[in-house]
Amino acid sequence: MTPTLIIVPGLNDSGPQHWQTLWEHKYGAARVHQDDPDHPVPALWSQRLQEVVDATPGPLVLVGHSCGVLNIVHWAGTHAVPARVLGALLVAPTDAEQADMLDEVRPYAPVPLQPLPFPALVVASENDPYSAFTRAEQMxxxxxxxxxxxGEAGHxxxxxxxxxxxxGEVLLAECINAWK
Incomplete structure (x- = not known):
């Protein structure tokens, strides 16, 4: 059975031309819509992710970008993760502890650093303005x-x-095949 993707956007909700939105439409994915996508509140954002997980049947793969990655790791540390979550593709994780980080992202500091209860692939850029590559390695x-x-792929x-x-679609397909 092919898993359903759950798109977990970051700050500002990944606009209409963002790969997350394009994938949502291409793959018929579920999407986490936050009440206030411009001002993350970890507890509220995690609760909304939980609601989407609860409402989406069958096996799931989470696809987070930027602050959405922080939402996933926060959620995984504060909720009982169902076994049907097969894994997560975590793209361009934001470092909320970075000195020049946007104030809107600061609520996620300190960044949760506990093992995830599912397999995950982190895709990081070597010149991401929101996280040094060495920090992405640590996370x-x-x-x-x-x-x-x-490589040098910005954010x-x-x-x-x-x-x-x-x-990214190639990486996603490889992950899904490995996690089935």
Missing amino acids: AAAWEAELVTA INVLSGHGEWEE
């Missing part, structure tokens, strides 16, 4: 997740030239 190790470099969003992000 992936703490989460017991595999790490893949995207892996529309502004860095990643619309459909075909390379």
Whole structure:
């Protein structure tokens, strides 16, 4: 059985040309819609993720970007994760502890650094303005997740030239095949 994707956007909800939104439509994915996507509140954002997980039947794969990655790891540390969550693709994790981080992301500091209860793949850029690559390496190790470099790919969003992000789709397909 093919798992359902749950798209977990970050700050500002990943706009219409963002690869997360394009994947949502392409794959018929469920999506976590926050009441206030511009101002994360970890407890509220995690609760909304839980609601979407509860409402989506069958096996699931979470697909987070940026602050959405922090939402996933916060949720995994504060909720009972059902076994039907097969894994998570965690793209461009934001470092809420970074000195010049946006104030809106600061509520996620300190970044949760406990092992995840499911397999995960972290995809990080070597020139992401929201997280140093060495920090992404530390987060992936703490989460017991595999790490893949995207090279110098910025924040892996529309502004860095990643619309459909075909390379990400290849990684997603590899993950789904490994996690089934």
